[in-house]
Amino acid sequence: MINLTINGVPVSVEKGTTVLEAARYLGFPIPTLCHKEGLTPYGACRLCVVEIGREPNSRLVSSCTYPVEEGLVVRTASERVVKARRMVIELLLASCPQSKTIQDIASRHNVRQQRFRQEHEDCILCGLCVRMCEEQMMAGAIGFRGRGRGRSLGTPFDVQSEVCRLCGGCMEVCPACQARCTFNEPEKAICGACANLSPPCVEKEQFHDMMCYLTPCVACEIKK
Amino acid sequence: MRSFQTIAEFKAYRKSLLDAKDKGKPCLVICGGTGGQASGSNDLIRVIKRQILEQNLHDRLSLRITGCLGFCEMDPFIIVEPGYNLYPKLKMADVPRIVAAAVKGEVVEDLLYREPGSTVIRFSEQDIPFFQGQTRIVLGQNQRVDPIRIDDYLRIGGYAALEKALAGPDRGWIVEEILKSKLRGRGGAGFPTGKKWEMARGQRSPSGRKYVICNADEGDPGAYMDRSMLEGNPHLIIEGMIIAALAMEATHGIVYVRTEYPLAIKHATIAIREARRMGLLGKNILGQGFDFDIETFHGAGAFVCGEETALIKSIEGKMGEPRQRPPYPIVKGLFGCPTCINNVETLANVPYILSHGADAYLKIGAENNAGTKIFSLVGKIKNTGLVEVPLGTPIGKVVHEIGGGPSGTAKIKAIQTGGPSGGCIPASMFDLPIDYDSLAKAGSIMGSGGMIVMDQNTCMVDVAKYFMNFLQDESCGKCFTCRKGTQRLHEILEDITLGKGTPEHLVLLEELARTVKDTTMCGLGQTAANPVLSTLKYFREEYERHIVDKRCDAFVCKQLTGAPCQAACPVDTEPWRYVAMIERGDYEEAYRVIRSANPFPAVSARVCDRKCESRCTLGVSGGEAIAIRALKRFVTDRVKPSVYKPTPARKKRMKVAVIGAGPAGITAAHGLSLLGYGVTIFEAEDRPGGMLSCSLPAYRLPRDIVAREIKTLVNKNIKFEFGRVLGRDMTIHDLFVDKYDAVFLAFGAHESMRLDLKHEDVEGIYPSIEFLKAFNMRGEELARGHVGVIGGGNSAVDAARVALRQKDVTGVSLFYRRTREEMPAYEEEVEAALEEGVRIETLISPVKILARQEEIEAALREGVELETLVSPIRIHSRKGRLADIECIRNRLGDVDATGRRRPVPIPGSEFKVKLDTLIVAIGERPKSGFLANMGLEIDKGGRVRVNPKTLATNLRGVFAGGDLVTGPNTVIDAVAAGKKAAESIELYLRKQPLPRPARPKLPEVYIEPPQDPGSEGRTNRRAANPALTPAERIKNFREVEMTMPEKTAREESRRCLRCDLAFTAHKSADGAAPAAKEGEQHD
Secondary structure (H helix, E strand, O other): OOOEEEOOOOEEEOOOHHHHHHHHHOOOOOOOOOOOOOOOOOOOOOEEEEEEEOOOEEEEEEOOOEOOOOEEEEEEEOOOHHHHHHHHHHHHHHOOOOOOHHHHHHHHEEEOOOOOOOOOOOOOOOHHHHHHHHOOOOHHHOHHHHOHHHOOOOOHHHOOOOOOOOOHHHHHOOOOOOOEEEOOOOOOOOOOOOOOOOOHHHHOOOOOOOOOOOOOHHHHHOOO | OOOOOOOOHHEEEEEHHOOOOOOOOEEEEEEOOOHHHHHHHHHHHHHHHHHHHHHHOOOOOOEEEOOOOHHHHHHHOOEOOOOOEEEEOEEEOHHHHHHHHHOOOOOOOOHOOOOOOOOEEEEEEHHHHHHHOOOOOHHHHHHHOOOHHHHHHOOOOOOOHHHHHOOOOOOOOHHHHHHOOEEEEEOOOOEEEEHHHHHHOOOOOOEEEEEEEEEEOOOOOOOOOHHHHHHHHHOOOHHHHHHHHHHHOOOOOEEEEEOOOOOHHHHHHHHHHHHHHOOOOOOHHHHHHOOEEEEEEEEEEHHHHHHHHHHHHOOOOOOOOOOOOOOOEEEEOOHHHOOEEEEEHHHHHHHHHHOOHHHHHHHHHEEEEOOOEEEEEEEEEEEOEEOOOOOOEEHHHHHHHHHHOOOOOOOOOEEEOOOHHHEEEEHHOOOOOOOOOHHHOOOOOOOOOOOEEEEOOOOOHHHHHHHOOOOOHHOOOHHHHHHHHHHHHHHHHHHOOOOOEEEEEEEHHHHHHHHHHOOOOOOOHHHHHHOOOOOOHHHHHHHHHHHOOOOOOOOOOOOHOHHHHHOOOOOOOOOOHHHHHHOOHHHHHHHHHHHHHHOOOHHHHHHOOOHHHHHHHHHHHHOOOHHHHHHHHHHHHHHOOOOOOOOOOOOOOOOEEEOOOOHHHHHHHHHHOOOOOEEEEEOOOOOOHHHHHHOOOOOOOOHHHHHHHHHHHHHOOOEEEOOEEOOOEEEHHHHHOOOOOEEOOOOOOOOEOOOOOOOOOOEEEEHHHHHHHHHHOOOOOOOOEEEEEEOOOOHHHHHHHHHHOOOOOOEEEEEEOOHHHOOOHHHHHHHHHHHEEEEEEEEOOOOOOOOOOHHHHHHHHOOOOEEEEEEEEEEEEEEEEEEEEEEEEEEEEEEEOOOOEEEEOOOOEEEEEEEEEEEEOOEEOOOOOHHHHHOOOOOOOOEEEOOOOEEEOOOOOEEOOOOHHHHHOOOOHHHHHHHHHHHHHHHHHHHOOOOOOOOOOOOOOOOOOOOOOOOOOOOOOOOOOOEEEEHOOOOOOOOOOOOOOOHHHHHHHHHOOOOOOOHHHHOOOHHHHHHHHHHHHHH
């Protein structure tokens, strides 16, 4: 068993456990996009970063891929972590605003701005589909190609793969293309429709012209 | 080739080679590395071989084709042993002479190495500063071996370290020795190699395999030392790898080298084969029961594969993507086996440590940073090449001593270390020692050893953008923040360089850069933001200049520069436009173009310092700049000023007081009067012009030109009050009481600086400004006999040339404390003065004043004698009059903050000069002490403090500009200040916010380029104004330069590359406009 502390709480877990699993075991929420139980951890989305070590030598690592170490000190929501995470969310919103998953995460982290040039991409290259196809569906029909700016997802030579059974597993796990956000102002990066977690009417200035779709309204409930 | 089964056999063979050293036969050494071959060394080799064959010189001469020798700037070059004579930049025709001389043991003096610009011959390699400053324990061996001959390597003591390691009682001592030597990884991160080996040694491999990998995936732009090592001395690396394998009981070795390095692959492959044949690789090496073999692996050239986990994946045949560490490769690496990955250079250091001992190694370098490091020194530097210096060497030494300083005339601004993952270090920090810790602290990294030198013509925003562009392609793309982060960083930087930047961009840029650094997995991502963060840290003002002022001072960012001639002009003249008009023969329009931007066209056509020409694309790109000022002279001499008649606006009630009738004051008054404001100019002298009439000599700027030009600028809204002095006759408060709504102070800098020597006030010594004023305003000739002038700026050269034209003067000497190259006067003027008979002594002392080399040329041509590298230290007087001065000689020391080398007095070199007159021209400062009493902020040099963007002082409604603000400066800068003041005062009076938001100055008017065939390329020589000969101009004040004939002017204007078309060509597309323009031309 390995002993470590997460947010000041000591915990001992089995060797080979990841920090993410340990933190979730203790009930600390860490947002993830590219992580799914049953698939190998990949560490692509960088949302799950946590701070390890003691200052000033502490650093951020992705908790989904980092194995627990004896005596490790972890903070899952330090100021540095939250700041980094919010910037990651901003980058995600700038690329893929139509993903409900991302909008929900943004809402949960109270991200209220997106300062980059708006893009509308269908894919954040999280690799869930690739791992799903290979590890759960035992097919390996799709994979990554290229690097850097030119990295993309696809089948070999862009023809339908012989091993693909059209099972749809790839779409099932996709955080970007499956759960579409049907927000009412496509030119805005931040969803103005359901904004489901942080009650919209509480912050009037950003949401002055929106309608509340929640029945009963969470915010109104809270205010009471 | 023999194969050896025991250490003893091998030892005997080595000994036989070491003993059979060649018998003093001369040897030609030539670089056959990639760099050498690219420079043409193959041709030279062919010539040498042919000559050896034809003349049967086999027994008298040998030829060694080596890898890179480091001095790549001089490629192709030949070093002749045993004298180590270095013949740089050879042509095929030079070679036979060298071969013939080498056979006879002679040298060819005229082909030997000289430093650029120097005549001193360096006979031997050891005398060359580039080599002197280095400690070449690794790189130096390249010169002594032919990389494809193992015997060459054995002959210099190669494989001795391996022999020692194999023969040792217990292999643990190897690790001990490396640990003791404190060798750190040369790949950039600096992890202690000994520690890595110790861990690897302790690892047990379930499959029994253990790997040693040599990382030769060198991908940084500008770095090529690993390639050169592998090309030039592959056995050294192989020996290092075998020793490493021995130390950690590894079984397999892999050299991971990128396919872009074919020669390195070839040499490494040959070397591995030879070592295997000799029994140094393979099963049971030298009978010691130790099996180890090496193979090469060719990487496909992804930058990220230099990262160790990505490298492993690449060898495994997977996509080159880093993975999370731990587990480290030492524990679980290639195919799951323990793997130790070392950089090429790290392995190259190992044989040296084992054969010389760790203690000897520790003596090289600095505390905790033992040994040497090879850097590839590239960029704006004289001596491009590979340099090997002990760690802890200051950056300045590498750049200035070994590198030889900047390659051009621009000053060095920064160096960039560590490639795309590194950062920029500004010139102000060049004392910083080069070691892992200092560089990291400064925000850069050691990296694999690229060192890119940047000068004032490098835009730091553009540099950051370049590296971001590299990284957005070379990031593996796995981490979202690295892939998207580098793209977004590049996007923001691109916006800034296009002039679309906002202050918010800067905040976002920094925030994002920090996030990328924090949240990525591998070394590439974690350092990817360094180029942005380090330039933001040290060059933030350059970013702000791009964002707020929309200017790129390095003239790199095209959308902020426009036509460089226009961007360089302080008053925003459009030289491209009037040059194009001259080409079309429309001289009146050309005049209107000039005049609309500059109220002093005729004056500028004579005395402007021509910032436009120094930025001319033609000049910058290797040709000769367009003679823009001479063309302006042509137009202003030909066209009557009346073709440009601005109409003043209706008179307004508000009035403005301008103090000083110099170029700044008159320009401001003129601008304000056109807007309808009443302007009163208060002038201390009895006529307008300021420095134009009292200081600039008539042979450069005839008096009537000044008077005529000023006359065209005066209208009914302008009033002069001569003989009125601020501080004596009135105060600023008085002016406001007199109902003036704003005040513009522009009374220049008229107080000469003093030498601060005893007897400075005796008769016969004059400050230059007093001397020039006495002559120009009152016609008094103060100089007689032998005249000495101290100083190196324009006013020193002016004083010297004026003195030379005075009746009682027999000779003029100019004393300057540095050398000609550092003289701030215009070069032409100095030449002219020398021709006229002025003597110049340089490396004497005083201070710098603004001016250019051309002035110096003119002075020299007139016969001014120039004494450089001398400083006055004592003045001797007789009967209250100057008798002689005592000077001391200087030598040039280190580079100071101004980028010039500091003069250092040489003790005991004092000498006396007999002088009848001494003119002190070491600079002027404003006489402004009284302004402080009126509540204005004044700095130490007496200059008024203003907001540089608006020229507003700390007092409401009071503005200041010209020399009063900048200290002695050029006429055109004064005119620019006047223009800016008029604009600011207008905004102030209309109660609008200051300053106006900046806009890039881009060409807007489309002018069709010349169509007639054959009009281009008729000449590539720059035209010059005809001038009086020295004989014609001595002892008179006739204007020296004359105007050029029409044909010359038309031809000169045709040379223009028309940079403006890149911005205006799209306007020609709409059918009607070009047709209308056609019509105009035929009229």
